[in-house]
Amino acid sequence: GQQVMQIPQYQHVQEGEDFTTYCNSSTTLSNIQWYKQRPGGHPVFLIQLVKSGEVKKQKRLTFQFGEAKKNSSLHITATQTTDVGTYFCAGPLYNTDKLIFGTGTRLQVFP
Amino acid sequence: NAGVTQTPKFQVLKTGQSMTLQCAQDMNHEYMSWYRQDPGMGLRLIHYSVGAGITDQGEVPNGYNVSRSTTEDFPLRLLSAAPSQTSVYFCASSYSGEGYTFGSGTRLTVV
Numbered sequence: 001g002q003q004v005m006q007i008p009q010y011q012h013v014q015e016g017e018d019f020t021t022y023c024n025s026s027t028t029l030s031n032i033q034w035y036k037q038r039p040g041g042h043p044v045f046l047i048q049l050v051k052s053g054e055v056k057k058q059k060r061l062t063f064q065f066g067e068a069k070k071n072s073s074l075h076i077t078a079t080q081t082t083d084v085g086t087y088f089c090a091g092p093l094y095n096t097d098k099l100i101f102g103t104g105t106r107l108q109v110f111p
Numbered sequence: 112n113a114g115v116t117q118t119p120k121f122q123v124l125k126t127g128q129s130m131t132l133q134c135a136q137d138m139n140h141e142y143m144s145w146y147r148q149d150p151g152m153g154l155r156l157i158h159y160s161v162g163a164g165i166t167d168q169g170e171v172p173n174g175y176n177v178s179r180s181t182t183e184d185f186p187l188r189l190l191s192a193a194p195s196q197t198s199v200y201f202c203a204s205s206y207s208g209e210g211y212t213f214g215s216g217t218r219l220t221v222v
Contacts, residue, residue: 042213097161097208098169101154
């Protein structure tokens, strides 16, 4: 079945360093969504990418959707302690509306 | 707007008991989904719905039933609780499948 993997599983950085998480799907995705979950909280929607090669920015966060629409990345510039949490990518199961989540990358930022 | 409301927030069940996790949204969203999240793991789709009267299975549907009699409500029923169903359960809704809004979760322990 369709799988959505993320790497790394866990990363800790010093405040001010950059961070990138990568998302890879075994099948082509019609769109990719990114969510953030703070420790003890619930996932919060960040953004959706639809077009091949699309790049979107939200302040220090840059999201990319691969040309083949099978991979995506989230890059955070100059991390802050408020960036702590787990970042998930998610995409619809092929030809359905079922949203399947990636394995997540847990980010820890040390001051 | 309350968003997505889940009740209860915490529940302890004995093996074999049944119960219903409630989920309600007041955003007139057509899409609703149930996910479970186990410690250190991602979110796995249990069941989902694209509108009143329409439901479908997700990745891990066994042991769970759902119904969608109204747009607002999407209850999840555990038929005969097992320790393997100990998890945090999230309900989520979306207008069109883009950008799901999550509830705060129900933490379920089966002993």
